[in-house]
Amino acid sequence: xxxxxxxxxxxxxxxxxxxxxxxxxxxxxxxxxxxxxxxxxxxxxxxxxxxxxxxxxxxxxxxxxxxxxxxxxxxxxxxxxxxxxxxxxxxxxxxxxxxxxxxxxxxxxxxxxxxxxxxxxxxxxxxxxxxxxxxxxxxxxxxxxxxxxxxxxxxxxxxxxxxxxxxxxxxxxxxxxxxxxxxxxxxxxxxxxxxxxxxxxxxxxxxxxxxxxxxxxxxxxxxxxxxxxxxxxxxxxxxxxxxxxxxxxxxxxxxxxxxxxxxxxxxxxxxxxxxxxxxxxxxxxxxxxxxxxxxxxxxxxxxxxxxxxxxxxxxxxxxxxxxxxxxxxxxxxxxxxxxxxxxxxxxxxxxxxxxxxxxxxxxxxxxxxxxxxxxxxxxxxxxxxxxxxxxxxxxxxxxxxxxxxxxxxxxxxxxxxxxxxxxxxxxxxxxxx
Amino acid sequence: xxxxxxxxxxxxxxxxxxxxxxxxxxxxxxxxxxxxxxxxxxxxxxxxxxxxxxxxxxxxxxxxxxxxxxxxxxxxxxxxxxxxxxxxxxxxxxxxxxxxxxxxxxxxxxxxxxxxxxxxxxxxxxxxxxxxxxxxxxxxxxxxxxxxxxxxxxxxxxxxxxxxxxxxxxxxxxxxxxxxxxxxxxxxxxxxxxxxxxxxxxxxxxxxxxxxxxxxxxxxxxxxxxxxxxxxxxxxxxxxxxxxxxxxxxxxxxxxxxxxxxxxxxxxxxxxxxxxxxxxxxxxxxxxxxxxxxxxxxxxxxxxxxxxxxxxxxxxxxxx
Numbered sequence: 001x002x003x004x005x006x007x008x009x010x011x012x013x014x015x016x017x018x019x020x021x022x023x024x025x026x027x028x029x030x031x032x033x034x035x036x037x038x039x040x041x042x043x044x045x046x047x048x049x050x051x052x053x054x055x056x057x058x059x060x061x062x063x064x065x066x067x068x069x070x071x072x073x074x075x076x077x078x079x080x081x082x083x084x085x086x087x088x089x090x091x092x093x094x095x096x097x098x099x100x101x102x103x104x105x106x107x108x109x110x111x112x113x114x115x116x117x118x119x120x121x122x123x124x125x126x127x128x129x130x131x132x133x134x135x136x137x138x139x140x141x142x143x144x145x146x147x148x149x150x151x152x153x154x155x156x157x158x159x160x161x162x163x164x165x166x167x168x169x170x171x172x173x174x175x176x177x178x179x180x181x182x183x184x185x186x187x188x189x190x191x192x193x194x195x196x197x198x199x200x201x202x203x204x205x206x207x208x209x210x211x212x213x214x215x216x217x218x219x220x221x222x223x224x225x226x227x228x229x230x231x232x233x234x235x236x237x238x239x240x241x242x243x244x245x246x247x248x249x250x251x252x253x254x255x256x257x258x259x260x261x262x263x264x265x266x267x268x269x270x271x272x273x274x275x276x277x278x279x280x281x282x283x284x285x286x287x288x289x290x291x292x293x294x295x296x297x298x299x300x301x302x303x304x305x306x307x308x309x310x311x312x313x314x315x316x317x318x319x320x321x322x323x324x325x326x327x328x329x330x331x332x333x334x335x336x337x338x339x340x341x342x343x344x345x346x347x348x349x350x351x352x353x354x355x356x357x358x359x360x361x362x363x364x365x366x367x368x369x370x371x372x373x374x375x376x377x378x379x380x381x382x383x384x385x386x387x388x389x390x391x392x393x394x395x396x397x398x399x400x401x402x403x404x405x406x407x408x409x410x411x412x413x414x415x416x417x418x419x420x421x422x423x424x425x426x427x428x429x430x431x432x433x
Numbered sequence: 434x435x436x437x438x439x440x441x442x443x444x445x446x447x448x449x450x451x452x453x454x455x456x457x458x459x460x461x462x463x464x465x466x467x468x469x470x471x472x473x474x475x476x477x478x479x480x481x482x483x484x485x486x487x488x489x490x491x492x493x494x495x496x497x498x499x500x501x502x503x504x505x506x507x508x509x510x511x512x513x514x515x516x517x518x519x520x521x522x523x524x525x526x527x528x529x530x531x532x533x534x535x536x537x538x539x540x541x542x543x544x545x546x547x548x549x550x551x552x553x554x555x556x557x558x559x560x561x562x563x564x565x566x567x568x569x570x571x572x573x574x575x576x577x578x579x580x581x582x583x584x585x586x587x588x589x590x591x592x593x594x595x596x597x598x599x600x601x602x603x604x605x606x607x608x609x610x611x612x613x614x615x616x617x618x619x620x621x622x623x624x625x626x627x628x629x630x631x632x633x634x635x636x637x638x639x640x641x642x643x644x645x646x647x648x649x650x651x652x653x654x655x656x657x658x659x660x661x662x663x664x665x666x667x668x669x670x671x672x673x674x675x676x677x678x679x680x681x682x683x684x685x686x687x688x689x690x691x692x693x694x695x696x697x698x699x700x701x702x703x704x705x706x707x708x709x710x711x712x713x714x715x716x717x718x719x720x721x722x723x724x725x726x727x728x729x730x731x732x733x734x735x736x737x738x739x740x741x742x743x744x745x746x747x748x749x750x751x752x753x
Contacts, residue, residue: 198641199455201555201579201614270440271556315534315564317554319577 001043001424002026008048008385010034012055013351014358014374023053025381028424033377044426046419048385054350056088056119056382056420058357058373060255061231062306062328064121065402066112067105068097073308073402075109078328079118081401083428085329086384086417087304088119089372091178091361094126095153101126101137103145110146118427120372120382122361124151124178127166133157136166139175148364149176149229154278156184156213164220171226176364178229181213181238182279190319192234192282196265202319205280210238218245221252229360230254232305234279236289243298253360254298256290257305258327258334259407263287267407273314273321274396275407277305294352295342301357302338304331308403326403330394332386333413340414346388381424390416440562447751450562450571451744453580454621462625466590468743469736475512476738485746486515489546493519494536495574496552501710502574502584505734506549509741515547537561545569547749555579555614567753572744578612583744584709585618587737589626591729592664594736595705599623603630605658605700606649607690608668608717609639611679615709616668617647624648634658635690638679655690659699666707667692670717683716693719697727705729 005023010033012018017033024032024040031037062082065073082090092109094100100109106123113121125147129135132155139150150170157163170177186209191197193204214230218241221228233239233254246252259277264284268275275281293299307324314321331353339349358373371379394411396404420428441450441457448461475481491510493503503519510517522536531539537548547570550558555577562571575581589599596602604623610616610633623631624647633640634652645651652658659665670686680686697706706718706728714720722728 193643195643195646198643199617199647201577201617203578204641270438271559273560312532315532315560317533317552317557317560317576319554319556 002041003044003046003421003424003426004036004040004042005046005048005053005383005385008051008053010053010375011346011350012375013347014055014355015376016347017375018347023375023383025383025421025424028381030375030377030379030381033375046385050389051385051387051418052346053375053383053385055354055373055375056384056422057086057332057353058361059087059090059304059306059328059331059353060301060357060360061257061303062090062092063095063308063324064092065308066096066109072310072313075112076116077400077402078306078308079113079116079121081326081328081399082119083420083422084400084417086332086386086420087328088382088384088420088422089122089358089361090119091122091124091148093153094124094151095131095155099126099131100124100147101129101131103138103141106142106145106147117422117425119422122148122365124149126150127152127177128157128162131155133159133162136169139170140173143173143175148361149178151178151231152180154180156182156187158184160216163216164223167220167224167226167228171224174227176227176229178231179217180231180279181210181217181233183209183212186212190280191268192265192280194265194283196268200268200271207235207237207282210235210279211241214238214241218250221250227251227363232257232260232279232303233290233299234260234282234286236286239289239293239298253300255301255303255357256294256299257303258331259305259325260287260290261294261302261338262334263407268318271318272407273316273318274325274405274409276318276321276323277325277407278323291338291342294338295344300360302331302335302352303357304328306401308401309405310402311404314405325406326399326401327406328401329399330406330408330413332384332417333392333415334408336388336415337413381421383421384417385419386415386417388415392416440559443751443753448748449751449753451582451748452558452562452571452573454582454585454618454625455580457625459625459627462586462589462622465586465740465743465747466593468747469590469739472739472742473736475742476735481512482514483512484514486510486513486749489515489749490544491515491517491547491549491745492540492545493517494522494548494550496522496550496557497575498523499551499574501734502551505737506574506741509738509745512738513742513745515745533557533560534564537564541566541569547572547745549574551575553577570748572748575614578614579617581614581618583737583741584615585622586744587733587740588619588666588707588709589622590736590740591707591733595729596663599626599628602628602663603632603661604628604664604666605632605634605662606666606668607634607655607658607692609670610635610644610668611639611641612671613668619666620647620649632658632662636680655696656699659696662700662704664705664707665692665697665700667718669709669711670713687716691717691719692722694721694725697722707733710734
């Protein structure tokens, strides 16, 4: 299939390319950027007038809910949500049921995802069996099955000895470990510690839950020398520790969720369960620091933290409601909103959802990732074409995700995805209502 | 966006549910207290009834055990001529796995007009209020650590009854503030009504670090906290809280924070002593104080009926 995307503004953060021109695609690859190859005759032409043509988004945190939680989300619904949001590659977490702690379910997941021909799926394997924090998984076998790194999802490893061994073992093979920084005991609360939690009578999660976990992790990294990706940082103090540790030479990368980038605990308002999230929303000074950190590169990537939750699990008192919100379809718009509010160049804004997360992904699976998160000739054509001048109003019922909960309900957001191509094939567009 | 609006007021700013004292204006609080004053006399009549809620059905929905609060709500509703249904939720639907909102939907189908709800989770009455039909009213009888608004109002009523004016009063709330919905509702009621100073007193494990923004002064020393107080509100120390690392023992608590006749001398000579009940004699408060001349613990219970009658009458008279 030969596709020509014409009249758009091509923005490729990986190469710093930002200029109008055509993008030519043939046999799944980009064959011309800015100019057409000799004799290129497209079978399909996409008129991207007024649109920006960017690499398909790379989302480092999305739950697809398979296997085991199909009532919350299915591969088909969540991957359709991904391409509708311009996301062409995503990392899924191992907290499925059963957890992704054996090669079989990982292979099955990848096989099923490939057959759906939507976004690419890169699973994280469980770091410990059943995410119990006791026994290490067969990491080599899981890596061979397609896991790009190892994670505990929201489950902390409470036994420091186990965490030490897990980091040591992963470092042996240079597998990246992706961890949330949250102390298991201090992290049992419902909302971020602070005036709002006190006022609403919700048990608190202090910032120390994050900083203590980071201190522990950094000390262990000094012993083991492995690479760790910190998932969904939530506090200003945590960010400060991370900067210091990185300055000391530790191999750390980190991401922040769209929720923590834009919201604070005040958005819980009168017990709005769509704002029940992990990590919990913190205060304005934390949000401001995270926004600054993403802009100055201390935080590498912006993630959707997509977690579809079914209505029954949210129609409960706040503390009993299941944490999580749908985000795949909001990621691009919320990146743009942040970039506009900070007055950033599109290249810098879009890097946080394309080239930067792709770079982190590539550390775990270099061979499978050629071309992800960038628009370059002779590499795969994962492309998102969107209209930056059109805004849309978030209406949860209209999300393609099976999860209809988002704390951004009613927000008017910039940027509407028009076409999404994965591997040179059109996967979302006007013909995909 | 629904959850962003104060759900207890209608578009005209009138009270349609009572979920929390927070966010209610001084006018609304004063209106409730004034209405309660008129209802106090109903209890002294031969026929202790007025027909305000005749034909209305009230469901007492207590997902958490309570005798005193449930009974006073029942008495209040009966005196307003409402039909009262008490449900032992803990032993019925919830234990069979029915969800909170399904329980509410089923009871609504039985033509309920008012729900009085107690629940162990903060915010549960808000959830219910968002899902009931427009003509149905919800009164929070205590949710988690969040709010116990009728208790806050009856405490304010009691203080006004004995002290007349809030503007020159110092009130100390002593004990387990962290887990106390009563403390939160008292704080909101008293600060809204213009109390000169509201204090909270307790060990650092039981006083939230972020409570000062609610408009209170924090004390960890009982003597300092009680000095010059007009009102002392003692909070119940819940036995179920004693299994963690919050306190070494109840006797250790009493050593530092238990209210004895000697310690009560630190407050003003005419200070009144209140307690939301049930009291633990010898744990947070000495028997001699409970039964002493400054104690108004039993009158509080009586005022509670009038305040709950006032709240029911007011919310039932306003449409969503």
